Amino acid sequence: MAVAAPKQRERFNQLCQDYQIILLDDLAILEKAAEIHADLRLRGLPIQTEDILIAATAIVKSLIVVSNDSNLLRVEGLSLQNWVEL
Numbered sequence: 470m471a472v473a474a475p476k477q478r479e480r481f482n483q484l485c486q487d488y489q490i491i492l493l494d495d496l497a498i499l500e501k502a503a504e505i506h507a508d509l510r511l512r513g514l515p516i517q518t519e520d521i522l523i524a525a526t527a528i529v530k531s532l533i534v535v536s537n538d539s540n541l542l543r544v545e546g547l548s549l550q551n552w553v554e555l
Contacts (some may be wrong), residue, residue: 480512501525505544516540 493499502525509515517540524544529532533548534541542550 483508493522493526495529498522498525498529501529509543510547514541514543518520520544 476549482509502521502531505528506515506518509521519540520540521544524547526532527548528544528546532546533550535550535552535555537544537551537553541547
């Protein structure tokens with residue numbers, strides 16, 4: 470085991486305590502992601518799968534996404550805050 474591993478593990482554990490971890494085990498999130506993907510594809514405005522999953526999670530959980538990624542503006546119903554403007 471690396472010498473720094475215990476420190477890294479402690480930092481990771483602290484991060485997990487400080488922030489809520491949302492798992493992708495909620496069927497509502499996956500259904501919303503499929504809906505977003507289909508809508509964007511029909512409009513000819515696809516975005517990366519990871520961004521779709523983030524957007525779907527935020528919509529289902531009523532969260533605000535803080536990002537400078539303008540592609541997320543394509544997702545209807547997403548609350549988006551540009552971190553550059555904060």
